[in-house]
Amino acid sequence: MRVALGIDLGSTSVTVVAVRVDDGEAEMVASLSTSNDTETTSAKDRVIGRSEWDIEAMVARVVQTIGELCSGLDFSEVVAIGVTGQQQGCQLLDAKGSPIGPFIAWQDQRCKDRVAGSDGDFLDAMALKGGATRRGEGLPSFRNAGCPIVTGYTAPTLYWLAHMGMMPSEAKAAITAPEFLAHKLVGSRRPVTDATDAAGWGVLDVPQRCWNEELIGELGIEHDLFPEIVDSCTAVGGLEGRISDRTDIPAGTPVSVPSGDHQCAFVGAVEDASDTVAINVGTGGQASVFLDDLSSLKRDPQDASIDHGWLELRPHIERGFLLAGVGVVGGRTFRTLKDFFVRTARSVFDLSDVDEDRVYERLSHLAGDALFDETIDAMTASALFTGSRERPDARGEFAGITPGNFTPGSMALAVFRSMAGQLAISYQSAVDLGAGTRDRIVGSGNGLRLNTVLRRCLEEAFGGTVLIGRVQEEAAVGAALTAAVAVGVYPDIGSASKALVR
Numbered sequence: 001m002r003v004a005l006g007i008d009l010g011s012t013s014v015t016v017v018a019v020r021v022d023d024g025e026a027e028m029v030a031s032l033s034t035s036n037d038t039e040t041t042s043a044k045d046r047v048i049g050r051s052e053w054d055i056e057a058m059v060a061r062v063v064q065t066i067g068e069l070c071s072g073l074d075f076s077e078v079v080a081i082g083v084t085g086q087q088q089g090c091q092l093l094d095a096k097g098s099p100i101g102p103f104i105a106w107q108d109q110r111c112k113d114r115v116a117g118s119d120g121d122f123l124d125a126m127a128l129k130g131g132a133t134r135r136g137e138g139l140p141s142f143r144n145a146g147c148p149i150v151t152g153y154t155a156p157t158l159y160w161l162a163h164m165g166m167m168p169s170e171a172k173a174a175i176t177a178p179e180f181l182a183h184k185l186v187g188s189r190r191p192v193t194d195a196t197d198a199a200g201w202g203v204l205d206v207p208q209r210c211w212n213e214e215l216i217g218e219l220g221i222e223h224d225l226f227p228e229i230v231d232s233c234t235a236v237g238g239l240e241g242r243i244s245d246r247t248d249i250p251a252g253t254p255v256s257v258p259s260g261d262h263q264c265a266f267v268g269a270v271e272d273a274s275d276t277v278a279i280n281v282g283t284g285g286q287a288s289v290f291l292d293d294l295s296s297l298k299r300d301p302q303d304a305s306i307d308h309g310w311l312e313l314r315p316h317i318e319r320g321f322l323l324a325g326v327g328v329v330g331g332r333t334f335r336t337l338k339d340f341f342v343r344t345a346r347s348v349f350d351l352s353d354v355d356e357d358r359v360y361e362r363l364s365h366l367a368g369d370a371l372f373d374e375t376i377d378a379m380t381a382s383a384l385f386t387g388s389r390e391r392p393d394a395r396g397e398f399a400g401i402t403p404g405n406f407t408p409g410s411m412a413l414a415v416f417r418s419m420a421g422q423l424a425i426s427y428q429s430a431v432d433l434g435a436g437t438r439d440r441i442v443g444s445g446n447g448l449r450l451n452t453v454l455r456r457c458l459e460e461a462f463g464g465t466v467l468i469g470r471v472q473e474e475a476a477v478g479a480a481l482t483a484a485v486a487v488g489v490y491p492d493i494g495s496a497s498k499a500l501v502r
Helices: 043-047 055-071 122-130 154-163 177-186 195-201 213-218 241-247 261-269 331-347 356-371 408-435 452-462 474-486 493-499
Strands: 002-009 013-020 027-035 077-085 090-093 099-104 173-175 235-238 254-256 276-281 285-291 312-315 321-326 380-382 397-399 440-444 466-468
Touching (some): 002 055, 002 177, 002 261, 002 474, 013 055, 013 474, 027 055, 027 474, 055 099, 055 177, 055 241, 077 177, 077 261, 090 154, 090 177, 122 154, 122 213, 177 235, 177 254, 195 312, 261 276, 261 285, 261 440, 261 474, 261 493, 276 452, 321 408, 331 408, 356 452, 380 408, 408 452, 452 466
Parallel strands (some): 077 254, 276 440, 440 466
Antiparallel strands (some): 013 027, 090 099, 312 321
């Protein structure tokens, strides 16, 4: 049995999968996850919104997980290794490719610090300096960047470091966590990236799939810090000897350039990219559609840039683009409701030992009861507890409350319906922008896979059946498929995706 390994270096866990790539098929045959417990943020810094991690310890977790997975597998050959993970964040490197300081993760809020002598924060200053525009009440974005300016993205963090005078003189490169991992696996001196990962920096020219060099100069960030962009599904080197010794995978085994976790998850979940809307609910949530090119989208009449509305426009693997509603609702939305009931149990009933997983289960069960109870009026909610890309200042609401429906189950059902409604709005926004309709709805992510009531609410909102595949680690599986394409097992990522047994 020949396998390709896929690694998903997430902020919560590290996952490694083995995908069989024999006989014209691709099938996940094993997976193993380990907690990513490498955060080093002090309690003091956490209060002010910092999020710092030990990136070398992250690599050690990955290598350990690879070794444990492979020790229990019966295979003849690992043909290649693919990498994905959190697309944002920033790690500085010196001339030898060694890390300088901590890895600043995507959750970091330092770019929301107020700029001395002004009424704005660093994101506002960056937007002004780079000539960003704002759509209505939404967040500002740079021309053709495909995404708004968001704290935790790589370029804003570099901007903060430069303008706070905290950029080390020995810093010669900046990189995200998956790119650093690939760099360490092959022992290269200088990491590289692809367009799907580079989009998470916030200064990519998405239609051209290259860095916006003029914008980077206007922002005062050193051009040399940015890695070379190579084609997706490209082998960047062979497995380094010391890593080989710790995993029993032969030295020289090809490692492919990392691709974004959103794009890899789309590949792992969707068989027919052109006719599917993909809904992923994990910690966050997205509703995504694939575009072969940008000819169907509207153009801004002022400067002819692509009009993607409040949605994000991201390069897809090898070719095409994903148009996605990102960061509106997701697992963290449900967590907000769960946290309310946990605090209630602790403060009102003086219960110190609350099983939070059990609270999730009970709320889902009670929401199911409320869904089928026709004797009570439905409560409604807006689950925008932390705002949205289009309305950052929006807040959550509950309405239509009566003595009969003022229950935990009705509240949970209202939140689920609101989440489903927001994801449906994302899809409809893509249609309105010119993306066209899709006939298939495919769901992925544990936030959806484990919540049957949310799936039912999505079917109400979308007016169709939500299909859930049996592949549970979609992003890691997608990474494995990029590696298989890199070594010629499949001619392209579309063929690899169609070969996947779902």
